[in-house]
Amino acid sequence: MEQTEQLQKVRQFSYQKMSRDETGHNFDHIERVVKMAKRILKEEQTDQLITLSAAYLHDVADDKLVDDPKALEQEIRKFLGGIDFTNDQIDEVLYITHNLGFSKSLSKNPPKLSLAGQVVQDSDRLDAIGAIGITRAIYYGGVNHETIYDPNIKPRQNMTKQEYRNLDNETIINHFHEKLLKLTAMMNTKTAKKIADGRQQYMRDFLQQFSDEWNCRQ
Numbered sequence: 024m025e026q027t028e029q030l031q032k033v034r035q036f037s038y039q040k041m042s043r044d045e046t047g048h049n050f051d052h053i054e055r056v057v058k059m060a061k062r063i064l065k066e067e068q069t070d071q072l073i074t075l076s077a078a079y080l081h082d083v084a085d086d087k088l089v090d091d092p093k094a095l096e097q098e099i100r101k102f103l104g105g106i107d108f109t110n111d112q113i114d115e116v117l118y119i120t121h122n123l124g125f126s127k128s129l130s131k132n133p134p135k136l137s138l139a140g141q142v143v144q145d146s147d148r149l150d151a152i153g154a155i156g157i158t159r160a161i162y163y164g165g166v167n168h169e170t171i172y173d174p175n176i177k178p179r180q181n182m183t184k185q186e187y188r189n190l191d192n193e194t195i196i197n198h199f200h201e202k203l204l205k206l207t208a209m210m211n212t213k214t215a216k217k218i219a220d221g222r223q224q225y226m227r228d229f230l231q232q233f234s235d236e237w238n239c240r241q
């Protein structure tokens with residue numbers, strides 16, 4: 024099967040799985056991640072089919088989103104096999120989708136990603152910062168009944184993977200300090216770093232304005 028056709032089918036599969044999600048992982052997130060991955064691929068020489076397939080599939084078997092991620096990984100495996108991916112290609116795509124998450128990066132031995140994996144990780148992280156990142160955080164916080172802000176709940180620093188996953192008492196503003204503001208320094212590729220810098224400044228300005236308004240300084 025031609026690569027363009029394979030990618031069309033992967034896109035369709037992802038659309039079926041993601042279009043009803045209500046946690047900010049809607050299909051529009053997936054489309055932006057793929058678009059960003061294409062942009063970064065203009066600067067980084069790596070496998071396009073693996074990168075874009077992993078971008079389309081990166082949230083399909085997320086253990087935060089589905090009850091049985093292993094079953095979904097099996098479904099993805101079968102699906103990719105059916106559109107002529109080799110076993111090695113399937114393993115690589117699934118390794119990326121399994122290991123690119125933020126909490127994995129907090130573990131003692133963070134998983135090493137191939138360049139293709141790094142491109143997908145950067146693209147996913149760029150969509151968590153800047154104006155879109157701010158909107159997604161507020162949306163997610165709303166869906167999950169988080170408090171907007173509480174000056175008595177301090178942001179937690181240097182969390183382990185487990186601590187991050189079991190966070191209770193989360194506020195939307197704390198999420199910026201606990202995750203979003205850290206992402207820029209964690210970008211892998213030069214292209215992503217450059218884009219992240221502008222988005223980082225935008226988030227800082229937002230948080231400053233938020234704090235000024237909260238304290239009636241403005």
Ligand code: ADP
Nearest residue numbers: 047147151156159160161163164193194195198
């Ligand atoms: P992804 O892996 O696609 O970056 P996540 O599952 O970590 O996404 O989260 C989806 C979106 O919701 C992201 O933009 C993320 O920053 C935001 N988000 C995740 N957890 C929280 C939280 N506790 N409070 C507010 N926003 C959150």
Ligand code: NI
Nearest residue numbers: 052081082147
């Ligand atoms: Ni994502």
